[in-house]
Every structure is written in structure tokens, then in C-alpha cells.
């Protein structure tokens with residue numbers, strides 16, 4: 270069974286934006302800094318004016334790995350895990366489970382787009398090649 | 401710039417896989433050996449320090465806290481501490497150094513105990529954070545639900561990016577793994593002592609690309625104790641004190657594995673740079689190194705972090721034979737964690753100290769008097785320079 274995040278004041282918008290089909294990222298409303306993982310305070314200016322905005326849900330693979338080891342019972346392998354640099358949120362990367370692609374085809378520089386997997390109250394972002 | 405603190409004794413239990421021996425018995429054995437090494441008695445110990453404290457965030461990760469160890473060993477202490485959030489597994493040694501230097505205690509027993517080999521089961525594997533929990537919090541919660549569950553995944557990201565930028569190949573990492581195995585063959589305490597060829601290394605199954613089975617360290621059961629003493633008290637011990645010449649704990653990036661702006665560097669780079677600011681010694685003065693090798697890729701990154709070569713140069717530095725047996729800068733001469741077993745950095749420091757005391761047997765580095773140790777991977781990092789006068 271997939272482990273799920275605990276929803277908190279910091280992160281609920283990130284984990285539930287998928288219900289509306291959008292990837293939500295925290296931004297500082299004072300200095301515009303993009304904040305990830307989301308926090309209640311802007312680490313740049315200490316503003317408490319943190320708000321979530323939708324971003325395009327596209328990005329570029331900064332790095333990746335293909336996991337071959339089954340870490341839990343019934344975990345299907347292999348699968349690719351990328352670190353994706355988000356469009357529209359400078360400096361922000363997300364850990365990206367890659368779906369709908371041959372794991373061995375994932376490459377640094379590849380363009381990706383987000384989709385969502387709903388489990389309970391979480392809309393879990395998953396990524397696939399943009400083309 | 402030496403701190404008024406020294407390492408005066410080290411001890412390691414008989415480590416192994418699936419020992420099914422309680423952690424406390426490993427710990428007591430390591431403590432007895434460390435006291436013998438230092439020429440101290442139980443009643444000389446007046447402080448205790450550990451990482452991370454009793455914790456069960458993954459199976460067998462840290463079965464003992466300071467309270468249980470104080471109780472079991474009958475210690476009466478003036479100072480005690482457990483540090484889960486400090487500069488790596490080295491944190492308890494760094495805070496002990498500061499404690500003795502400020503007069504809080506004279507001789508501090510620093511320990512690390514693990515039963516990761518005996519504790520893991522099919523559903524709760526070693527070093528899989530949050531396994532079996534209903535919901536996850538903190539930085540894990542952005543990685544583990546994506547099935548990025550293992551540090552091998554996170555280290556795999558770093559290795560892949562490093563390969564991409566600098567042209568490193570699996571053969572370079574294979575030199576780390578086979579070189580450390582060659583050292584392990586000269587260390588009766590190492591858990592993996594059969595020869596490892598490059599062919600076997602390359603042929604082993606992939607874990608998380610580009611890291612294969614022999615790029616990953618070995619979960620074990622065992623304990624290690626390092627005794628940190630005040631400089632004036634250290635003079636009374638059995639061996640030449642190993643002065644803590646400098647240490648570093650700096651961290652310039654977020655505490656998670658995917659956000660550092662350059663993932664071909666680690667927290668190691670911050671902590672090591674800070675360490676060198678506190679000493680007149682240079683990398684060229686170092687005789688023996690203990691560099692964290694939870695995964696083989698950490699070794700080249702630590703070499704660069706510590707300034708033994710430039711950024712992107714570690715693959716050539718390794719290929720030139722600098723770090724293996726007979727090299728100018730021998731790394732993890734006991735076999736490291738890749739072949740010796742994962743004592744979470746303490747084993748690497750134990751080996752550096754053993755070398756500086758000239759007790760390393762067949763693998764002894766002639767005349768070793770300055771040692772460098774770096775513990776941790778990713779954002780977790782502590783650096784230390786030791787000197788035998």
C-alpha cells in the first residue's frame with residue numbers, strides 16, 4: 270500500500286490541488302519567492318503571507334533514477350523516479366514518480382507533465398513525458 | 401587551532417549480519433573495548449553522547465538511547481546528550497568535543513548501536529523511513545509517497561546527475577567498491593571479505609540506477625564507541641591522544657534530498673569547507689581518510705567536498721589509484737561500510753583512529769599521523785580532522 274502524507278496547514282493545498290486538476294505551489298505574496306516543500310513562513314523574507322498558486326504542471330527532468338528493488342511487498346518494479354524542475358516556480362523541484370513511460374526512456378532534460386492519482390483525501394502528482 | 405578535545409579510545413563490537421544478539425550486548429562489548437583501548441575504567445566516564453537517540457523510524461535504526469545505556473552500564477554522568485538533528489552521525493562526537501572543551505565533562509562515551517540486519521522483515525526493511533506508518537510527515541512525505549523510499553533512490557539521483565555532468569561511469573564507482581573490498585580482505589572485522597572483481601561488480605543486479613548491489617552498504621548488527629576526552633585529561637590515557645584539529649558542521653541548503661541547487665554537491669561541501677577555515681593544515685597533510693560510503697557515489701563527492709580534488713575531478717582522482725590500497729590518500733581502509741558494514745559513520749572514524757595509532761595490521765598506512773573523516777550523505781554532513789602529535 271502506498272504510504273500517504275499527513276495533511277497539514279502547510280501542505281493541504283499541494284496535496285489536494287489535483288482535485289481541480291491543478292498543481293498548487295506555495296508562493297510568498299510579499300517577495301514572490303516560490304516555496305517548496307511548502308511552509309507557513311517565507312524563508313526569504315519571513316513573511317507569513319504564503320499563498321498557493323496554480324502552476325502549469327510542466328517541467329524538465331533535472332535528474333532521475335530507475336528503481337529495480339521492491340521495497341514493499343507487491344511493489345511492481347522497475348519504475349523511474351525523476352527530480353523535475355517546475356515551470357512557473359523558479360528554483361522549485363519536485364520528486365516525480367514517472368508513469369506511462371518506459372522507465373529506461375527517461376532522460377535528463379526531458380519535458381514532463383503532471384497528472385494526479387486520487388487515494389483517499391490525497392491527489393498524488395504523477396509525471397509522464399510531455400510529448 | 402586545535403580544540404581542547406581528543407579521541408582517546410575506540411571500540412567496536414563483533415559486528416555481523418543477523419546476529420540476533422541484543423543491541424545492549426553489542427554496546428557493552430564495544431564500550432569495554434573502548435575503555436581498554438583508552439586505559440580508562442567505567443568510573444572515569446562522566447559523560448555520554450549518541451546519535452540519534454532511541455528511534456524506530458526504520459527497523460533497528462537506533463535501538464538504544466542514553467538512558468538505557470547509562471542504566472545498563474551503571475554510569476553516573478555530569479553531562480548527557482542525544483542529537484538527532486545535528487551534523488550527521490558525527491554530531492554526538494562534535495558536541496562531546498565542545499562539552500569537554502568547556503569543562504562539562506572529562507571523558508565522554510559516544511556511541512552508535514544498530515540492529516538493522518536482525519530487525520528487518522519482509523514488510524519493514526532496513527532504512528525505509530516510515531515503513532508501516534499510517535501517514536508521513538516532514539521531508540519524507542514528499543519523497544516516500546512517490547515510491548522514492550530508499551536512500552538508494554536519492555543517491556541514485558545524485559549519481560545520475562554527476563555522471564551526466566562529468567562523464568563518470570559505473571567503472572569509476574566500481575573502483576571504489578572493489579578497492580574497499582581489497583582493504584576489507586585485510587580487516588578481520590569486516591563482514592564482506594571475499595574478493596570482489598570489477599566483473600562481479602558490474603554484473604550485480606541494479607538497485608536504483610546507476611547504483612547496483614555493490615554500490616550499497618551492508619546493514620549489520622553492531623555497536624561502536626568513541627571516547628572523547630578533555631585535552632588535559634587525555635594525557636592520562638593509554639595512547640597518544642588524537643587531537644581534534646578542526647571540525648565542520650555548516651549546511652547551506654534545505655534539509656531534504658531533492659532541493660539542493662546543485663545535486664552534484666552535498667552538505668559535505670559546506671561542512672568540509674567550514675572545517676578547513678579552522679586549521680592551518682591542508683588536504684596534502686592528510687594521511688588517511690574515512691569518508692561516508694552509505695553509497696559508493698558519496699566517496700567521490702566527499703573527496704571533492706574535502707578538497708582532495710576539484711569539482712568533477714574525482715573520477716580521474718580515483719582512476720589514478722589515489723584512494724585504494726597503496727594510494728596516496730587511502731579511503732576507508734577497513735573496508736568502509738560497503739564491505740565492513742553500516743555502523744553509520746562510527747566505523748569509519750574507528751578505522752581512522754586505529755590507523756593513527758598504528759594498530760591497523762596488514763592494512764596499516766605507514767606513519768599515518770593526520771586523518772580526515774566525513775560522515776553523512778545528502779544534506780547530512782559532519783567533517784573532522786584528527787592529529788596525532
Ligand SMILES: [Zn+2]
Nearest residue numbers: 297300311314
Ligand atoms: Zn518572501
